[in-house]
Amino acid sequence: MNYVPGTASLIDDIDKKHLVLLRDGRTLIGYLRSIDQFANLVFHQTVERIHVGKKFGDIPRGIFIVRGENVVLLGEIDVDKPCDTVLQQVSIEEILEEQRLQQQAKQETEKVKMQVLKDRGLSIPKADNLDEY
Amino acid sequence: MDCGLLQAMAEEDEEINVHNEETFGTDLDAQGTTEDPSSGLLQFVEPLPPPPPPAPPTPPLPDPKPPSRHSSPSPPRQKPQCLPRTPLRQRGRGRGYRGGLDRGQMFEDPAVMRIVEGRPNLKVMKMVYLLSKKLQLRGLASRQLVLILVCFAFKTLDSAIMHSPIITGSPIFSRQPLTPRQLYNQVYYSTRNQTYSDTVKQKYLHNVFLFVLNQPGRFMFPSSRPCPSTPQSLTPKMMQLRFGANSPRPSPFYSPSSNPVQHFRYPGPVTQLHPQHKRLLSQKQGAFQRKFDGWDPYCNLMTTKEREWITRLQMIQLQSENPYLEDYYYQEYYRRIEAKMAEEELGIRGKREPPKLTTPYITKTDSYAPVVHIEGSLGQVAVSTCYSPRRAIGAVHATVISTLQEQKDMRQQRLEVLSKIEKLFIALLEVEETARMKTPVLSEAEERRLGEKTQWKVENIYSQLQDHNPADSGGEFLPFLLVSKGKRLLARLLPFLKQDSALKILRIVTSNLPTLMSRDAEEALPVLYPALRNVIGGLSFSQLIKVLKDLITSEPLSTYESLTVTCQNKFGLSLLYALLSQGEKLLSSGVRLEPSIGDFETWTDTIFQVAGQLSQCSLVEPLILPSNLLTLFCRYLDKRTVHQLKSNIESATGFVALPS
DSSP states (O other): OOTTTTOSEEEEEEESEEEEETSOOOOOEEEEEEEEETTTTEEEEEEEEEEETTEEEEEEEEEEOOOOGGGGEEEEOSSOOOOSSSSOOOOOOHHHHHHHHHHHHHHHHHHHHHHHHHHHOOOOOTTGGGOOO | EEEEEEEHHHHHHHHHHHHHHHHHSOOOHHHHHTTTTTHHHHHTTTSSSOOOSOOOOOOOHHHHOOOHHHHHOOOOOOOOOOOOOOOOOOOOOHHHHHOOOHHHHHHOOOOHHHOOSSHHHHHHHHHHHHHHHHHHHTOOEEEEHHHHHHHHHHOOOHHHHSSHHHHHTOOOGGOOOHHHHHHHHHHHHHSSSOOOOOHHHHHHHHHHHHHHHOOHHHHSSOOOOOTSSSSSSHHHHHHTTSSSOOOOOOOTTSSSSSSSTOOOOSSSSTOOHHHHHHHHHHHHHHHHHOOOOOOOOTTTTTTTTHHHHHHHHHHHOOOOHHHHHSSSHHHHHHHHHHHHHHHHOOOOOOTTOOOOOHHHOOOSSOOSSSOOOOOOOOBBOOOOOOOSSOOOOOOOOOOOOOHHHHHHHHHHHHHHHHHHHHHHHHHHHHHHHHHHHHOOOOHHHHHHHHHHHHHHHHHHHHHHHHOOTTTTTTTTSSSHHHHHHHHHHHHHHHGGSOOHHHHHHHHHHHTTTTHHHHOOTTTOOOOOOHHHHHHHHHHOOHHHHHHHHHTTTTTTOOOHHHHHHTTTTHHHHHHHHHHHHHHHHHHHHHHOOOOOOOOHHHHHHHEEEHHHHHHHOOOOSSSOOOOHHHHHHHSSSHHHHHHHHHHHHHHHHHHHHOOO
């Protein structure tokens, strides 16, 4: 029952399973238990899901409190709908390993790119903390 | 037994009671009595313990006033063997009942006493106490709940119960929320003489705790009734003060303000919901059902109070001084819904059909038409036959323009007119805005100033319309009147104009009526009707005569022709009727007319001409048919003509014009 129709409110999302994407790139899945006026969220039975390629792994995290400003997007998960079968779930160790490899590969390419640009006299600053600006 | 501990517990109890009072108010009667058959319980438990109790008794609730319950010496009391009585401050026993748990009372209760066997385990007792305290805080504690907890805390568990749903936490309970009595029964029957370890008991406790907490509907006390002495709400200003430095602590028991007037279903006084919206919401409220699928043991951690608090906050943020400006679409949407509902209630007025999409109607002729040309379109409809292939689009102008330059000029002028209309529309919108926002808060001087400003704007618009290009396009206002948006602009401007300016516009309309009617491809003229009707309503007799003369003797056509054309145009006919009706009104009202010379003759001449026209040619349905027309005609014409007129008019409109 939306008490504030005509606007968006998280009241209706309480006690439902959600997926939230945080600003640091993490994906959390859990039951939304409580909110406040800043859209700080309290998640229950949270699981952090890491995706690498077609594989994913779930790390159980318990209870999470997310500060509202760090949320990129939030969406309800339909528990009745059948799961996506394209993705393949693997164990935590494996996915962490995959992630590490992925990060490594990215760093390598980045390094090579920077070197090439430097040779040509160009320099592109790293867009690390973009959303500070 | 540790007396000191019990003492401390008792003191804590008092604090809890105080807190409960503050939070929930001192209203007890509603819940405490109806759902609380503990008196029945007492009777139930009394004659026991070894033989199983009789069938679940229908509690003959002896006058369930809290104080009386305690004071009635119903059960023969067994002195507790090992537990000393704690000296309790009997402060507000009735009020204390709200929380339900008085330490001493718990151990005075024979039901409890019977259950206590041997030396009670202090640890378990403490846990029970803490649990009951928690329940109290959540407004959940009631007498028999405590009894239940004590029961299973001290008593031993049946092996059957080991697999009971309470322990395993499975959703059997979810099928039907148990009343406290039912739960008690379950527990009581199962508590036989077996010993189990403390851990098991704790687990049992834990599960029942959870279960009980998640039965908000049944077990919880309702939010307090609104206290008549407290003000209805916190004003928005006050609410704002509660944030920032003065913000309340965000603990769940304090953040909903301790204002007992909190029990509203939808955000009440702090909101600016459109009244229609409120109505819809309350309708929905009635129909709303909570879905009870898949039991979630952790659901409703966020209480209703907290939800309402957040909602209230959000509604405050939505408040605005100028809703039409800041939330236009919301306001407009609900205004339209209301208008539609009002219309439905009044019944369908007139024969208003839903607006139809008019598509050009092409008749298939027997003869072969190589080209099908629809009026007003630039090109030709593609008709291909075996005899001739489709012709390419040929843009043929209806009127032949001699030179290219002239064409360009015309286009230029048209563009100028259109852009001017746009600019003036914006100015008109501002005028309408200020007119709509007539707040009574303004002082005298401010209101006057505002009125002057508005008037200035209106005159500005008027003069711009007037002085566009008097040399060129046939007179003042006419180029704007020829464009449909210009018609709309003038229609909305007319209410703001003074009478003489409005009269000028009316005269221009009537004198150029044939032109307007012929060049009104989009049928936008009727939009002018209501505004002009009002202007006509304020005409004097001689002014009216002048206007009528204009209408009838419009230049390029003869009287006969112009009347014919007028009668076959909806707007023209309605205008004519309105003028005649006004004349009739003036004549029959008995007011001194001050006519100029020749007025009456013109009037009667007009009547005769119009009557002749109306009775002969076919009429269209006017926008509104004034009721005093036939009276007018009756006065001047013979019966037969009147009768003919009447039938002609009626056949056009389908209404009964007037009982003759």
